[in-house]
Amino acid sequence: MNNFKQKKISSVQLEEGQKIPLTIKRLGINGEGIGYFKHKIVFVTGALPNEVVVAKVTKVLPKYATAEIHRIRRTSSDRVSPRDVYQVGGIELEHLAYPQQLNFKRDLVKQALEKYRPQGFKKYQILSTVGMKNPYFYRNKAQFQVREKGGKIIAGLYRRGTHEVIDLPDFSTQGLLTMKVVRQVCHLIEKLGIPAYNEKNNSGIIKTLIVRESFSTRQVQLTIVTNSAKLIHQTALIQEIHQTLPEVVSIFQNVNPGRQSLVWGEKTKILFGQEKITEQLGTKKYNLSVRAFFQLNPQQTAKMYQIVADALALKPTDHLLDAYCGVGTIGIFLADQVNSVRGMDTIPEAINDAKENASINNCSNTEYVCGTAEDVLPLWLHQGFHPDAAIVDPPRVGLDQRLLEALLQSKPQRLVYISCNPSTLARDLVKLARIYQINYLLPVDMFPQTPRAEVVVKLTLK
Numbered sequence: 001m002n003n004f005k006q007k008k009i010s011s012v013q014l015e016e017g018q019k020i021p022l023t024i025k026r027l028g029i030n031g032e033g034i035g036y037f038k039h040k041i042v043f044v045t046g047a048l049p050n051e052v053v054v055a056k057v058t059k060v061l062p063k064y065a066t067a068e069i070h071r072i073r074r075t076s077s078d079r080v081s082p083r084d085v086y087q088v089g090g091i092e093l094e095h096l097a098y099p100q101q102l103n104f105k106r107d108l109v110k111q112a113l114e115k116y117r118p119q120g121f122k123k124y125q126i127l128s129t130v131g132m133k134n135p136y137f138y139r140n141k142a143q144f145q146v147r148e149k150g151g152k153i154i155a156g157l158y159r160r161g162t163h164e165v166i167d168l169p170d171f172s173t174q175g176l177l178t179m180k181v182v183r184q185v186c187h188l189i190e191k192l193g194i195p196a197y198n199e200k201n202n203s204g205i206i207k208t209l210i211v212r213e214s215f216s217t218r219q220v221q222l223t224i225v226t227n228s229a230k231l232i233h234q235t236a237l238i239q240e241i242h243q244t245l246p247e248v249v250s251i252f253q254n255v256n257p258g259r260q261s262l263v264w265g266e267k268t269k270i271l272f273g274q275e276k277i278t279e280q281l282g283t284k285k286y287n288l289s290v291r292a293f294f295q296l297n298p299q300q301t302a303k304m305y306q307i308v309a310d311a312l313a314l315k316p317t318d319h320l321l322d323a324y325c326g327v328g329t330i331g332i333f334l335a336d337q338v339n340s341v342r343g344m345d346t347i348p349e350a351i352n353d354a355k356e357n358a359s360i361n362n363c364s365n366t367e368y369v370c371g372t373a374e375d376v377l378p379l380w381l382h383q384g385f386h387p388d389a390a391i392v393d394p395p396r397v398g399l400d401q402r403l404l405e406a407l408l409q410s411k412p413q414r415l416v417y418i419s420c421n422p423s424t425l426a427r428d429l430v431k432l433a434r435i436y437q438i439n440y441l442l443p444v445d446m447f448p449q450t451p452r453a454e455v456v457v458k459l460t461l462k
């Protein structure tokens, strides 16, 4: 009844397919242009601020509508020709000039602060976003769906909002080696007649190719995700990959049967070569196991870690906390500058990798524990651990309340918050700003051409 009423109210003004004139006021957090039609907010994919467009409504909901561009009447001077013409995710801002993308990411931080209003927020220094010289070909990992179309094997991403796979023979944000491997493996799958997955009938074998390249060693790790445990022509496929793609030094099969929203299934087995590939950031080496999280943009990661080092102004006597440590990347990067590093993460494989990475870099002053930050830190504090400096690098949900309380209790003198979500960051700063001075917020562009923003915040105890 309620739903029916709401639909009626919203359809009074707008209908799907209707063409409406709109002036775009600003960009939303997902990179869409925002305009208002008779006070109703309309998100227009691909539209830019100050543009006047005729938009075609694609969906009408009680609180907002979505639309696509039918025609641009007045074009923004910041509009550029995108290199990619595909309707897929990961390139939402490719039509916006890069300097404006960087401004947009800084603005997202400002908007989040204005929403949550942590103490003194109007005086916070939000620095200019650190961008890339060449904001393309930066992704070290491709995760492409494999399908058959018109007798050809294709690999790519889903068309926005659908489950139709769009073939991507090239993709400007993707590392060139990852693309080369995806295309050649598709060619071999086709040549050997291995059936690609068919989502409609839940038939076929090869579902997804996950390709990760090391930018420093040029080694490639390939995972073939399959619908069934048996991979027909496995020996021939591996042999051909080995012969034609010497960069691929590690091949895994992951079995993920049936229609799944998750890409990875439970079982992963090695088919060829070594278990791990090696990446290098600065002078430190990192061995990456197949499921381990590693930053997707190594070039910007190295810059970001240097920014973190500068913000922490570490001393040889410092005990450093690396909360949400992943495979230990950042703590190991900084281990030479401090007395000790302690980190925790919830993924056992990541903690094993962190220990191994500490060992191959001769960092004997590190300790890694598997567990949630909110459980482990209070325990360590209870045992007498007192961090002088701390890094928190949580997932998008931000800091757990218990971890926040533990931080407020332990009061590390210098704190760096690395956030991949300005909104949860601003929320968490409300508590942290009670005892910390917010020295600056520095956005770092880890994902050019997308609306995703990463921010480094320097905090010092008041």
Ligand SMILES: C[S@@+](CC[C@H](N)C(=O)[O-])C[C@H]1O[C@@H](n2cnc3c(N)ncnc32)[C@H](O)[C@@H]1O
Binding pocket: 293, 294, 295, 323, 324, 325, 326, 327, 328, 329, 330, 344, 345, 346, 347, 350, 371, 372, 373, 374, 393, 394, 395, 400, 420
């Ligand atoms: C954004 S990543 C940061 C990884 C690492 N600092 C790096 O730079 O590569 C967030 C990490 O937090 C871990 N994680 C998620 N929830 C957690 C929790 N409650 N406690 C500890 N770690 C958690 C994830 O497994 C992931 O490795």
